[in-house]
Amino acid sequence: MISYKMNDGNSIPALGYGTFLMSSAEVAEHLPEAIAAGYRHIDTANAYFNEVAVGKAIRESGIPREEFFVTSKLFPQSYGADVIDSEIDATLERLGLDYLDLLLLHQPYGAYTEAWKGMERAKAAGKLRSIGLSNFNRAKMQQILDVADITPQVLQIEINPRNNQHAMKEWLAPKGVVFEGWYPLGHGDKALLQMPVFTELAEKYGKSTAQIILRWHVQEQNVVFPKTNNPAHMRDNLDIFDFELTDDEMARINAIPQQPYYKVPDEAPAFVLAHNDYSQQH
Ligand SMILES: NC(=O)c1ccc[n+]([C@@H]2O[C@H](COP(=O)([O-])OP(=O)(O)OC[C@H]3O[C@@H](n4cnc5c(N)ncnc54)[C@H](OP(=O)(O)O)[C@@H]3O)[C@@H](O)[C@H]2O)c1
Incomplete structure (x- = not known):
């Protein structure tokens, strides 16, 4: 597995397993399959309501904790400032872990600059190995950079061939921020998976169109964690390190018209404002 060096010196595996929209029961069924297939990097969040099940699958795998790279995320x-420290502790408690490899501020609303200071404290205390942001645009990212003693290690935003985020990546390049791409396969969008450029390259390399898109991500240096409940897809999604797209092929994919799946609103949408009681999971 390829890893990238983050700006704090820690490493992050290029490919992982995402758990968005997976119930605890689905996690209990499919995360052990993913771990058996070789996944060691797992992406969850407070708001996925499945952290207890994620932690249980990790512990019950019998694989040493340090072989995993575990990410979670906090909601606004x-x-x-009065709750951030205890909310980080509660996240670790739900997962049953002493530390997280990466914690992100999931949404760019509310007291995010105060939260960043809490993230920095938790990193200094060894509870968090690395810290980052998700769904922050340039202006809001700049607000974090203005107060930060620790530059974020990671920015997790939508990235796929329809939203390659080249402008954002260019702007943040001097900071050494690693980009993680959510919706790496367009959330399974068939129209994306069946685009002629991908079917043609799939034929050429003897791979699936999903594998071609994931290979594009690797060559773009995006960290991705496609979500799948299908063990064959789990194996396919890891099997992308034995071929390489040419510069011309990368350029063809990068010429796909840009049309993001989701526009992050400036103000918090209703689903973010809804009260979340994370104790309601098992
Ligand atoms: N920070 C954020 O705000 C945010 C937002 C969204 C997502 N995320 C993270 O990013 C992860 C990935 O995003 P996502 O789950 O929404 O979308 P995704 O990974 O782009 O797409 C998942 C869909 O692709 C299908 N799929 C997976 N592998 C495939 C393959 N080899 N061939 C064909 N189809 C395949 C899956 O169906 P099958 O189950 O049938 O394989 C599933 O329907 C999430 O799980 C989560 O961890 C973060």
Whole structure:
């Protein structure tokens, strides 16, 4: 597995397993399959309501904790200066872990600058190995950079061939921020997976179109964690390190018209404002 060096010196595996929209029961069924297939990098979040099940699968795998790279994320209800420290502790408690490899502020709303200071404290205390942001645009990222003693290690945003984020990556390049791409396969969008450029390259390399898109991500240096409940897809998604797209092929993919799947609103949408009681999971 390829890893990237983050700006704090820690390493992050290029490919992982995402758990968005997976119930605890689905995690209990499919995460052990993913771990058996070879996944060691797992992406979850407070708001996925499946951290207890994620932690249980990790512990019950019998594989040493340090072989895993585990990410979670906090929602804005947890950002206030008075709650951020205890919310980080509660996240670790739900997962049953002593430390997280990466914790992100999931949404760019509310008291995110205060939260960043709490993230920095938790990193200094060894509870978090690395820290980052998700769904922050340039202006909001700049607000974090203005107060930060620790530059974020990671920015997790939508990235796929329809939203390659080249402008954002260019802007942040001097900071050494690693980019993680959510919706790496367009959330399974068939129209993306069946684009002629991908079917043609799939034929040429004897791979699936999903594998071609994931290979594009690797060559773009995007960290991705496609979500799948299908063991064959789990194996396919890891099997992308034995071929390489040419510069011309990368350029063809990068010429795909840009059309993001989701526009992050400036103000918090209703689903973010809804009260979340993360104790309601098992
Ligand atoms: N920070 C954020 O705000 C945010 C937002 C969204 C997602 N995320 C993270 O990013 C992860 C990935 O995003 P996502 O789950 O929404 O979308 P995704 O990974 O782009 O797409 C998942 C879909 O692709 C299909 N798929 C996976 N592998 C495939 C393959 N080899 N061939 C064909 N189809 C395949 C899956 O179906 P099958 O189950 O049938 O394989 C599933 O329907 C999430 O799980 C989560 O960890 C973060």
